[in-house]
Amino acid sequence: MKILSLLLLAGSLLMVHTVNAQTKTVTVDANDVLNNNTKIVAQTSSGQVFFTGHQIGTGYYYPAGIFRAITDNNNNAANYYFDGITNGTTNFSVRADGQGYFAGNLGIGNSSPDAKLTVFSPTPLGSVAKNAVLVSSVGGASGANNFKNNLWLVRNSAGSDWITARLHDGISIDVSFLNPQTNTRTWWERDPNQDVQSWGTSANTYMTIVQGNVGIGITNPANKLDVNGTIHSKSVLIDLNGWADYVFKPTYQLRPLAEVKDYIDQNQHLPEIPSAEEIEKNGLNVGEMNKLLMKKVEELTLYLIENDKKDKQKDKQLAWLQKEINDLKRNKQRHYRTHFK
Structure with missing residues (x-):
């Protein structure tokens, strides 16, 4: 069998003796590792163990060593504090320049991570509305304030399954604002079952998207855009199905004004x-109302045209009557002058 060599530098790891500041190398016969559980143990003089390790089989032998600690390399990118290698493959490493590497999944608070990074609290989620469990938390401090970006699994309504739960991503400050759906700040919430996304702060929901419908100031939009408030815009373009110009067609039957x-009077x-x-x-309905109002404007225009036509006819009649009256007056005056001179 090949010989397993473990080299530990800088006066640590493995049970080594340092004499006159010299580094010692300890070797173990690999034939005896598995059967007799041969180990290498490094401990203090008082018996405190700070390293223990052994080779499980000859197939895992690697010439450079299974565990390494290199601290005397000037190139920080290659200066490893610690790394683990199996069959020539680096499984994890911590470098002197502060970089870390894991080949597999890393779990924080989770012993069976199923993603590259799994941060999860094993606390069970309650069944009452607004019960929550903290899934992950990332934060830091600024002066006297502590800020955290927390991700909760929160119960949207009473239940015992994921269908009634949502992911609530919110900001907590100091020891306040720690309750999702109550007082977290600038939060984003996702409901994977109902296809709902919401944004807000504290207990206020500012915007919601429900299955493609957007609600601003409303949590249950039933249209592509529902707004609970004032809309200010430079322009609005509305697509309409048809317009009211058919009123001007000769076949259009204009309702008599008496009927209107x-x-x-009745309605x-x-x-x-x-x-x-x-x-x-x-x-x-702004689009439909504009179309109806335009129809009424066009009908009103027709009424005005019709009345103008009637007025002109009346003017002609009045002019003719006035001419008849004037003619009668002149005839009467001539008759008077003729018979009463």
Whole structure:
């Protein structure tokens, strides 16, 4: 069998003797490792163990050593404090320049990580609404303030399965604002079952996307965009299905004004225009209302044209009557002058 060599530098790791500041090399017969559990143990004079290791089989032998600690290399990129190698493959390493490497999955608070980095608290999630469990936390301090970006699994409503839970990504400050859906700041929440994403702060939800519908100031948008508040825009472009120009076609039957008056007297609103009750109940469809208003404007224009035509006819009649009156006056004056000279 080949000989396992473990080289530990800088006066540590493995049970070595330092005499006159010289580094010692300890070798172990690999034939005896597995059967008799031969180990190398490094401990202090008081018996405190700070390193223990052994080779499990001859197939894992690597000439450069299974564990290494190199601290005398001037090139920081190659200066390893510690690394682990199996069959020539580096599984993990910590370098002198502060870089670390793991070939597999790293778990923090999780002994069976299933992703490159798994940070998870094993605390179970309760079944009551707003029960939460902290999944991960990353933070730091600035002066007297401590800031954390926390990721919770929070119960959206009472239940016992993932369907009633959401991922709540929020900011906590100092010892305040630590309760998701209550007082975390600038949070982002995701519901993987209902396809819901929400943004807000504390208990206030500012924007929600529900299955492609966007709600601003509203948590249950039923349209592509629902806004609970004022919209300020330089321009709005609305696609419409048709316009009201058909009113000007010769075949269009204009409702008589007397009929319009009767309808208004009976219903207190224009024909085809929604009533106040309908608007309060269903809201105002801006596109359709503009089309109806344009129709009424065009009808009004036709009424004005018709009235103007009638007025001109009346003017002609009045002019003719006035001419008849003037002629009668002149004839009467001539008759008077002729018979009463």
